[in-house]
Amino acid sequence: MAFLRGFGKYLPERVVGNVEMGALLGAEPDWIREMSGIEMRRFAREDESVASMAVAAGVDALEKSGAAAAELGLILVSSGTAERRFPGPASEVQFRLGAPQAIAMDVPMASAGALFAMAQAFEWAPRVGKVLVVAAEKMSVPVMAEPREKGTAMLFGDGAGACVVDRDQGFARMVDFELGTDGSAAGELKLEFGSPVHMNGRMVILHAARKVPAAIATLLARRGVAATDVRVFLMHQANANLLSKIAQTVGVDVSKFYNNIARYGNTSSASMLIAASEWDGGWDGSVVFAAFGAGFHWGAMMVEGT
Amino acid sequence: MKQKRITEILSEIAGKPITIGSDESLFDSGLLDSFGLTDLITKLEKEYDISVPDGDLNPRKFDTIDRITEYVEARA
Numbered sequence: 476m477a478f479l480r481g482f483g484k485y486l487p488e489r490v491v492g493n494v495e496m497g498a499l500l501g502a503e504p505d506w507i508r509e510m511s512g513i514e515m516r517r518f519a520r521e522d523e524s525v526a527s528m529a530v531a532a533g534v535d536a537l538e539k540s541g542a543a544a545a546e547l548g549l550i551l552v553s554s555g556t557a558e559r560r561f562p563g564p565a566s567e568v569q570f571r572l573g574a575p576q577a578i579a580m581d582v583p584m585a586s587a588g589a590l591f592a593m594a595q596a597f598e599w600a601p602r603v604g605k606v607l608v609v610a611a612e613k614m615s616v617p618v619m620a621e622p623r624e625k626g627t628a629m630l631f632g633d634g635a636g637a638c639v640v641d642r643d644q645g646f647a648r649m650v651d652f653e654l655g656t657d658g659s660a661a662g663e664l665k666l667e668f669g670s671p672v673h674m675n676g677r678m679v680i681l682h683a684a685r686k687v688p689a690a691i692a693t694l695l696a697r698r699g700v701a702a703t704d705v706r707v708f709l710m711h712q713a714n715a716n717l718l719s720k721i722a723q724t725v726g727v728d729v730s731k732f733y734n735n736i737a738r739y740g741n742t743s744s745a746s747m748l749i750a751a752s753e754w755d756g757g758w759d760g761s762v763v764f765a766a767f768g769a770g771f772h773w774g775a776m777m778v779e780g781t
Numbered sequence: 782m783k784q785k786r787i788t789e790i791l792s793e794i795a796g797k798p799i800t801i802g803s804d805e806s807l808f809d810s811g812l813l814d815s816f817g818l819t820d821l822i823t824k825l826e827k828e829y830d831i832s833v834p835d836g837d838l839n840p841r842k843f844d845t846i847d848r849i850t851e852y853v854e855a856r857a
Contacts, residue, residue, distance in 0.1 A: 657835060677808070677840040680815035681822075685838060720816055724823075 477600035478645025479778055480542060482752035483535025483637040485528050485611075486739065487519040491632075500625035507629045512715025516632025516740030518615040525554045526564040528635035529611035530571045532745075535752075536607065536637035537572075547577040548603025551592040553610040553744040555585025555666060555769065556617060568609060577607075585612075585666070586711050586768025588744035589636065590654070593764065593776055596640040597649045604642050610744035611635035617672050627674050630714070632740035636748025647758045647778040653694040654774035655686060664769040683717055683767040688724035690775040691765055698777055700761050702726050706780075707756055711766035712736040712746035721765075744768070783829075783857070784850045790828065791846065794820050803846040818843060825849070829857040 492515045493504035508514055519528060529552055537544060550572070552565035563581030582592045589610035596606040614631035640649070660682065663675040687710070695702055702725050710718060715736050722729040733750050742749060747766050758780040767773040784803065792799050795812040807813035813821065818840055822833050831853065843849050 659836070677815045677818065678838075681818055681838050681840060682835070684816070684819040685822075686835070716816060720819060 476642060477597045477649040478641050478643070478781065479647040479649065480639040480641040480645040481536050481540030482748060483532045483537070483539055484749045484752040485531035485535065485635040486749070487517040487523060487528070487633050489518045489520065490515050491518050496629055499619070500623060500628055502625045502629060510626070511630055512736050513630065513740045514737045517634055519613050519633040523613070524564070525557050525611045525613050526567040526571065528613070528633070529554070529564055529568045529609040529637070532611065532635035532637040532748075533568060533572055533607055533609050536639050540639040540641070542605060542639050542641070544572040544574040545576065547574045547605050547607050549596070549599050549606045550574060550577050550579040551582055551595055551606065551608045552579065553582040553584060553588030553592045553608070554612055555583060555588065555743055556613045557581070557583065560668070564611065584744065584768065584770065584772055586713065586743050587766040587770065587772040587774065588768070589747045590711070590764055590766035590774050590776060591772060593638065593640070593649070594652045594654060594774070596638075597652065597776075600640050600642045606640040607637060608640060608748070609635060609637040610748050612743040612745045614741070614743055617666055620671060622671060624671060626676065627672050630741045632742050634739055634742040634745045634749055636745045636752055638748055638751065645781065647762065647780050650777050650779050651694060651698055652774060652776035653690045653697075655690060655772070657682070657771045660771045663771070666769075680717060682771055683713070683773070684720045684724065686771070686773045687721050687765050687767050687775070690773055691725055691763060694763070694775045694777055698761070700777070704761065705731065705763050706758070706760045707754060708732045708763050708765060709747060709751045709754060710764070711768065712739065712750055713741050713767070783853055784846060786828070787849050787853065788846060790821065790824050794824070799846070806844050807846070808840065808844060821849075825853060829853050831856045
């Protein structure tokens with residue numbers, strides 16, 4: 476068994492609105508909003524790292540859970556924007572949290588990373604007890620590096636989200652997940668060291684708009700739950716128009732898909748956990764997490780309120 | 782025959798008449814965007830009772846009326 480025990484988040488202080496972003500990119504602020512639904516995003520300070528944001532979100536999640544770092548058996552850190560090839564941020568997060576007893580693993584998967592890390596936590600919790608899942612991204616560094624591509628750079632922001640998964644107790648039980656990977660599309664969305672983000676937007680949208688609803692439908696059918704009976708869909712916040720399209724395909728009103736993209740932009744793997752940490756509509760019944768990202772990797776997970 | 786119906790479907794999605802040549806890019810002409818392409822494939826699957834597999838989910842295969850027609854005729 477595995478339960479959700481608490482979520483946390485960290486958002487850098489600096490708010491970058493569309494007027495400032497438009498001036499930096501040579502784009503009209505209204506165009507940015509119309510294309511993405513984004514009105515502002517957060518940019519981290521130069522001295523803030525993926526690990527430091529992950530630690531802040533992790534501390535928040537532990538506090539919200541009433542759990543201590545010393546109780547953790549495993550720390551999973553998802554990030555597609557780690558500052559170095561190795562070691563990844565997970566070991567640094569383990570040290571800075573003060574959890575020497577915990578093993579730490581990186582999930583370098585970008586947007587879908589938090590969902591895949593939660594699936595790992597689901598499997599690991601029965602063995603280790605408490606798992607801290609963290610997703611942290613400093614997307615501002617690669618997207619604002621020259622040469623900037625305005626259609627890509629306008630989308631992203633920085634931040635971190637976290638979740639404590641517990642073998643024994645929590646407000647929602649993790650019941651099932653459906654994940655997929657299509658490595659033939661690895662070149663369609665990628666970030667190489669020293670290069671800007673490469674995104675074939677048409678491919679990404681097309682595959683996300685088909686694969687995420689399919690994963691959700693498979694999961695719901697397997698659990699015997701109607702989409703309309705799901706309390707909320709907490710999805711990776713990639714693009715407001717994509718959320719609408721997926722909601723339409725799933726067969727629910729878009730209001731069932733929690734949306735905070737106007738405030739934070741796309742914070743890659745962090746976004747789903749930030750959204751979960753802000754969701755205040757209750758966890759009774761079924762709640763579905765979903766994500767899509769580079770790889771391509773995608774999937775959905777269902778939890779049920781206890 | 783199929784090309785005429787495909788053009789009608791494209792017009793419904795674009796919300797305006799399709800006036801470009803059958804070999805011109807629907808994306809470059811602004812008639813189709815990423816979300817419109819998703820709608821197009823869904824409508825083609827229903828209209829012609831076909832299933833577009835993941836391996837065919839490539840915008841290049843649906844970039845012109847000619848390519849869409851060719852794709853559908855090979856499968857319908």
